[in-house]
Amino acid sequence: xxxxxxxxxxxxxxxxxxxxxxxxxxxxxxxxxxxxxxxxxxxxxxxxxxxxxxxxxxxxxxxxxxxxxxxxxxxxxxxxxxxxxxxxxxxxxxxxxxxxxxxxxxxxxxxxxxx
Numbered sequence: 001x002x003x004x005x006x007x008x009x010x011x012x013x014x015x016x017x018x019x020x021x022x023x024x025x026x027x028x029x030x031x032x033x034x035x036x037x038x039x040x041x042x043x044x045x046x047x048x049x050x051x052x053x054x055x056x057x058x059x060x061x062x063x064x065x066x067x068x069x070x071x072x073x074x075x076x077x078x079x080x081x082x083x084x085x086x087x088x089x090x091x092x093x094x095x096x097x098x099x100x101x102x103x104x105x106x107x108x109x110x111x112x113x114x115x
Contacts, residue, residue: 041051048054062069 044051044054048057058069058073062073
């Protein structure tokens with residue numbers, strides 16, 4: 001007869017998700033993002049009059065030296081800088097020079113003259 005081995009659990013069985021109940025797992029729907037975008041635009045228009053005036057306000061704060069506003073302007077205009085990984089090679093290939101024992105030099109060197 002064939003022995004039944006217990007199934008190996010992969011950790012997903014009790015991860016907090018209950019079948020039929022949505023508690024915010026996964027990616028939010030696109031419609032929620034669009035609603036949030038509309039709400040923020042509405043708030044900007046209410047507070048500043050227009051989106052352009054809001055950006056002018058941010059630029060004025062940045063010109064006064066506030067680093068957070070400067071960072072925000074640069075990131076929105078040019079995007080966040082990509083994180084660079086610097087590879088530092090600790091194995092340096094340096095030639096070893098022995099100054100204790102000088103090497104012999106050829107004294108009988110003949111020069112070739114150009115004609």
